[in-house]
Amino acid sequence: MIPATFDYARPQSTDEAVRVLAEAGPEAKVLAGGQSLLPILRLRLSFPELLVDLGAVDALRGIRQDGAQLVIGAMTTHHEVVHDPLVRAHAGLLARAAATVADPAVRHRGTLGGSLAHADPAGDLPAVCLALDATMVVLGPQGFRTVPAAEFFVDYLQTALRPDELLTEIRIPAMDGWGFHYEKFQRVAQAWAVVGVAAAVRPAQDGRGIAEARIGLVNMGARPMRAHLTETALTGADGSEEAIGRAATLAAEGTHPPTDLSGSAEYREHLARVLTQRAVLAAAGTA
Amino acid sequence: MAQNPMRDDPTPPPALARTSAARIAVNVDGVAHLDEVEPRLLLVHYLRDRLGRTGTPIGCDTGNCGACTVDLDGMSVKSCQVLAVQADGRRVTTIQGLAGPDGAWHPLQRAFHEQHALQCGYCTPGMIMAARDLLKDNPDPTPEEVRDALEGNLCRCTGYQNIVRAVLAAAAELRREGAPEPRGKAAGAPRASGQEAPA
Ligand SMILES: Cc1cc2nc3c(=O)[nH]c(=O)nc-3n(C[C@H](O)[C@H](O)[C@H](O)COP(=O)(O)OP(=O)(O)OC[C@H]3O[C@@H](n4cnc5c(N)ncnc54)[C@H](O)[C@@H]3O)c2cc1C
Ligand code: FES
Ligand code: FES
Numbered sequence: 001m002i003p004a005t006f007d008y009a010r011p012q013s014t015d016e017a018v019r020v021l022a023e024a025g026p027e028a029k030v031l032a033g034g035q036s037l038l039p040i041l042r043l044r045l046s047f048p049e050l051l052v053d054l055g056a057v058d059a060l061r062g063i064r065q066d067g068a069q070l071v072i073g074a075m076t077t078h079h080e081v082v083h084d085p086l087v088r089a090h091a092g093l094l095a096r097a098a099a100t101v102a103d104p105a106v107r108h109r110g111t112l113g114g115s116l117a118h119a120d121p122a123g124d125l126p127a128v129c130l131a132l133d134a135t136m137v138v139l140g141p142q143g144f145r146t147v148p149a150a151e152f153f154v155d156y157l158q159t160a161l162r163p164d165e166l167l168t169e170i171r172i173p174a175m176d177g178w179g180f181h182y183e184k185f186q187r188v189a190q191a192w193a194v195v196g197v198a199a200a201v202r203p204a205q206d207g208r209g210i211a212e213a214r215i216g217l218v219n220m221g222a223r224p225m226r227a228h229l230t231e232t233a234l235t236g237a238d239g240s241e242e243a244i245g246r247a248a249t250l251a252a253e254g255t256h257p258p259t260d261l262s263g264s265a266e267y268r269e270h271l272a273r274v275l276t277q278r279a280v281l282a283a284a285g286t287a
Numbered sequence: 288m289a290q291n292p293m294r295d296d297p298t299p300p301p302a303l304a305r306t307s308a309a310r311i312a313v314n315v316d317g318v319a320h321l322d323e324v325e326p327r328l329l330l331v332h333y334l335r336d337r338l339g340r341t342g343t344p345i346g347c348d349t350g351n352c353g354a355c356t357v358d359l360d361g362m363s364v365k366s367c368q369v370l371a372v373q374a375d376g377r378r379v380t381t382i383q384g385l386a387g388p389d390g391a392w393h394p395l396q397r398a399f400h401e402q403h404a405l406q407c408g409y410c411t412p413g414m415i416m417a418a419r420d421l422l423k424d425n426p427d428p429t430p431e432e433v434r435d436a437l438e439g440n441l442c443r444c445t446g447y448q449n450i451v452r453a454v455l456a457a458a459a460e461l462r463r464e465g466a467p468e469p470r471g472k473a474a475g476a477p478r479a480s481g482q483e484a485p486a
Contacts, residue, residue, distance in 0.1 A: 001348050008326030008372055010303040020305065031370075038368050039350050041327070051326065055373055056299040079362070103439025104420060105353065108362040109369065189438040190351075 003041035010053045014060065014139055014168055017052055022141045024050045026163040031055070032075060032114035035106050060113070060168060063087060070172045074113025079104070081112055091172045093180035093200055097128045100182065103190045113167045116152070119159045119223065122192040124184065126153055127224035129170060131198045131216030136160075137169035144168075156222040178202050181282035183275040184218070187262060193218045194262045195271040197227075197251070199279035201234070209238045210284060213247075220255040220272055227251040230276055239284045248277035300376035311375040315340065316384030324371045330364075331355045333371035334381060342383040342412055346441070353440030356413035357381045363420035365439070382412035385419070394464070395419055395457040404453035406444035413440050418454040426462055430455065 011017040021028050029048035031037055040046050054060055060075035063084045070090050072081065081087055081098040088095050101107055101115070101124050115125040116136065126149075134149045140162060147160050154160055161167060184196040196218030204211040213234035215227035233247035257268035303309055306326070313320050315338060322337060334340045334357070346354030348367055355366045358380035366379075385393035395415045398404070405411045414437060421428060421436035428436070433454045434447070442450060 002329070002332070003327045005307070005325065005327055007305050007307050008303065008309055008370075009305040010300065010372070010375075012299060012302040016302070024305075031373075034370065034373065035350065035368055038329075038370070042329075042348070050305060053373065056302060058299045103353070104436055105356055105363045105365045105417065105439050106350065106368070108359075109364055189434075 001042040001044075003038070004044060004047050006041075006048050007050045008053065009050060010056050012056045012058075014057055014166060017054060017057060017166055018139055018141060018164065020050075020052050021166070022164045024052075028052055028163070030117070030166060032117070033077065033109040033111045035102070035110035036114060036118045036120070054166070065090070065174070066171075068174050070174055072112055072170045072172065074117075074167045074169060075111050076113075078102075078107035078110050078112065078115075082107065090174035090176060091132060093132060093175075093182060093198055094125070094128055094172065096180065097124045097182040097184075097196075097198060100124055100184050100196075112170055116170065117159060117161055117167050119153050119157050120192075121156060121221060121223050122219040123224075124182070124193060124196055124198075124218055127196065127216035127218040128182065128198045129172070129216075130224045130226060131200055131214045132172050132175065133214070134173075135171040136167055137171060138165050139168045140165040146171075150226075153223040158223075175200060175202075179283040179285065181279045183279040183282070185271055185275055195219050195257070195268050195275060197272065197275040197279040199276070199283040201280060201283040203239075203284070204236075209236065210234050211236070213280060213283075215251065215276060215280070217251070217255060217272060220252065220257045220268060222256070225255060227253075227272070227276060229253045230280075234280065241281065244280045244284065245277050248273050248280060251276035298376075303372075303375075309372045309375070311372055313371070313374045313376075314378040316379070316381055322371075326370060326372050328371040329367055330357070330359075330369040330371050330374050330379070331366035333374075334366060334379070340381055340383055343381045344409055344412060346409060346413070351439075351441065352410070353413040353417060353437075354410050356416040356440065358416060358420065361423075363417055380416075382415055385415070393419075394460040395422075395454070398453040398457035398460065399450075402449050402453035402456055404445065404449040410440060410442040410444075414442065414450055418457070421454070422458055422461060426458060428455070428458060 027049040031051040031053040060073045062073050078098045078101050130149045136147045136152050179201045184193045198216035200214045202212040217225045229250035230247045237243040252269035252272040257265045259265045344354045346352035350368045357366045360377045417440050433451045
């Protein structure tokens with residue numbers, strides 16, 4: 001399968017990329033790792049006139065610490081996220097989930113920014129960044145703006161990014177001392193999640209109870225979601241299996257999961273409850 | 288931002304202004320090529336149709352099967368998931384670049400032969416390129432780690448058992464040889480490097 005024709009540009013800076021995008025208008029598209037975009041072009045589901053390849057913008061790659069925040073360049077690959085010592089130390093949940101994305105060859109090319117901008121509700125990383133209260137740094141013709149993850153994911157494959165904007169950085173508050181776990185239910189080894197649950201738990205001072213919990217849900221609606229009722233039920237809960245199990249029964253409240261070949265909406269709601277219990281138990285255990 | 292330790296070649300590719308026909312410089316299996324390509328040309332089609340290097344097959348054409356796996360600057364990639372323009376300024380190693388200058392097979396190629404790790408052989412180039420990627424970081428993998436590393440490579444014939452055996456056997460041989468391949472170094476001696484192929 002061969003994509004329809006398009007022009008190509010490879011700027012070396014973010015300013016240049018934004019300028020090229022603005023000149024080209026809405027028919028231009030950003031190319032990051034290409035692991036979602038190239039299949040779409042080959043299937044001729046999209047016909048951009050211009051691809052703006054960010055592959056030469058080195059400023060968009062890499063991971064650094066800025067005070068209590070981890071700053072990840074949008075073009076940082078899944079592979080780099082998985083192996084980065086800073087991510088492992090301060091945002092272990094992200095490293096854990098990124099390791100479940102696709103397979104090694106796709107992880108060598110696919111980027112964190114691309115995953116978030118693509119906003120597939122079955123993608124692992126949007127829900128994780130939502131659970132981590134990440135902030136997206138966005139650059140457009142008018143300059144930089146920041147968008148909290150809770151406002152970034154708008155609808156199915158839709159984000160708050162405008163066509164002339166770039167996602168440049170993802171800022172994640174360091175969550176030192178939190179326990180975490182990513183529970184992904186998939187049919188075969190390399191597959192998208194039927195349902196996924198990302199859990200982060202801050203242990204109480206006494207070391208047994210739960211002070212605070214964050215739960216991100218994958219593929220439980222048109223966009224990634226938080227299981228807010230479960231989170232509330234876990235706040236101040238003792239860390240017992242019963243308490244966690246009770247809170248997990250609320251995990252599918254307010255979700256609108258799809259029915260497709262991998263499962264019905266009811267099945268997904270069931271999965272969300274079971275996987276939430278497993279994920280929180282594991283997260284409370286690793287705290 | 289800090290320089291990326293994962294990339295063996297920290298120099299970014301050259302900037303290109305908007306174009307409908309890009310000039311690219313790619314080193315494939317030790318041979319430098321200069322070509323003009325349409326931006327939509329996939330790397331796998333460039334390798335097969337332009338350069339005639341048909342050792343890299345196309346299986347699914349959707350990024351799932353891994354048959355088209357090659358090494359791009361030291362990292363395994365699915366060459367149906369990369370544009371030829373994205374390989375500009377980079378080095379590609381295909382299954383055809385693994386044998387030594389005297390034609391001696393790479394230990395992975397030998398092991399796949401000896402362990403009967405293929406039936407139709409369609410998946411084999413991708414399997415070997417993915418296994419080679421694993422062994423760069425992990426010269427002594429467990430069977431489980433081999434299976435994880437090959438999760439993006441589908442085989443419809445063998446049932447995988449002999450593939451895993453072959454990778455473990457090749458790993459043992461590479462350890463005996465004491466020459467693990469570092470990331471980013473093309474295998475085998477470079478041949479006729481610096482030559483230009485006609486476009
Ligand atoms: C076989 C296979 C299996 C996969 N399995 C999984 C899986 O299990 N879980 C999962 O989460 N994902 C999976 N993926 C998708 C993978 O995570 C992709 O890497 C990711 O979705 C897209 O990242 P990319 O860098 O390749 O983006 P691209 O494909 O280059 O771009 C995707 C979209 O985002 C836009 N975009 C990219 N970067 C930016 C930016 N910086 N600013 C503005 N817009 C931008 C592009 O214009 C495009 O619309 C799979 C992919 C394949 C091929
Ligand atoms: S042909 Fe490239 S992954 Fe199947
Ligand atoms: S040997 Fe036939 S697909 Fe693997």
